[in-house]
Amino acid sequence: MSYIDVDHIFYSYKVFKKKTGFKGMLADLFNRKYTDKKVLKDISFYIKKGEKVGLLGPNGAGKSTLIKLMTGIISPQDGKILIDGMSPNTNNYSFLNKIGVVMGQKSQLNPNLSALDTFNLIRDIYKIKKDDYHKRLHNYLMMFELNDVKNYPVRKLSLGERTKLEIIASLLHNPEVLILDEPTLGMDIVSQNSLYDFINQINENLNVTILIISHQMRDIENITDRILILLNGSIAFDGDTDELLTNVGEKTPVITVTGKNSNPIISSNNADVSVIDNDANISKYNRNSTITLKLSELSSLTIEDSSLEESVYKIFKEEKS
Structure with a gap:
């Protein structure tokens, strides 16, 4: 009640x-x-x-x-x-x-x-x-x-x-x-x-x-x-x-992989990958996506979900547009 x-x-x-x-x-x-x-x-x-x-x-x-x-x-x-x-x-x-x-x-x-x-x-x-x-x-x-x-x-x-x-x-x-x-x-x-x-x-x-x-x-x-x-x-x-x-948040979390001396991704299929120096961001992927990594070159892997602040900002931004 x-x-x-x-x-x-x-x-x-x-x-x-x-x-x-x-x-x-x-x-x-x-x-x-x-x-x-x-x-x-x-x-x-x-x-x-x-x-x-x-x-x-x-x-x-x-x-x-x-x-x-x-x-x-x-x-x-x-x-x-x-x-x-x-x-x-x-x-x-x-x-x-x-x-x-x-x-x-x-x-x-x-x-x-x-x-x-x-x-x-x-x-x-x-x-x-x-x-x-x-x-x-x-x-x-x-x-x-x-x-x-x-x-x-x-x-x-x-x-x-x-x-x-x-x-x-x-x-x-x-x-x-x-x-x-x-x-x-x-x-x-x-x-x-x-x-x-x-x-x-x-x-x-x-x-x-x-x-x-x-x-x-x-x-x-x-x-x-x-x-x-x-x-x-x-x-x-x-x-x-x-x-x-x-x-409201991103449908898929952004995955960031960092290499020790170079980009650790060997190949990718059905995923958007952007590379800057030794870092690679993986976004817009699904259950059919594949990423092949060179483990000896992998330094770190992080998965970042959308924050509450980002989600609220998106709603406010859509309302103004």
Whole structure:
């Protein structure tokens, strides 16, 4: 049974067509012309309780609009969205208690206050029981190793520390859904890995449903089990990583052979072979292809599958062409 149900969503907004020049500006004062820009076109998908889903798409694909719809900031013009049976609404406190959101460009931590001051404010806003609040806060600070910085002004902290504290702030009221928008932007590798471990622990221990929007393929590979790709306002792909690589990646892995002093390939049949010095790349082959190698001359043989990043890039590139 689905926990998040997005059913045939349409959304568009009016764009003001501005005329150029002084005369155009005067004309716009009395007779403005607008055009409809379709942002989302018949979007449908579902997410089960406890799933970890990545939402990918180029700039302008409609990702931000979809997140605003799912969090109740705006309402769909057609279709419906249900999260645990409830329509997103910022005036519905039962709904707000079920979601936590971390937006990369919008901080909920006051830079001039300590993180602990903001956490205490969140406790009062969500009316979290005192014992539950202290227990959760202690556990999260220990998991992230941030107990020593909770009393420092947020502006004095590193980007990685601020991002982790943002996530803690979004988890204090014990939400069932956590939406993350570019959570590792600007982080170093160590901080990224720490964040991956934390998010996966939250998902495993508390069964929190994760929806992550990111351009970083490492985020998607290390956190998500399923990928949604949004292109030109529509879902272009919905499946797991292996399925994406199978459907979009190279049909056959590229085989590279390297010779010690010369090209080790003696002959080939029904395969494309390109040779540069001592290296040879073998591609576009099938079960009937044959390659004969001189083993005494062979230095190494590698088989390289398409990466997730390459596969996603192909989808984006096809959409633009």
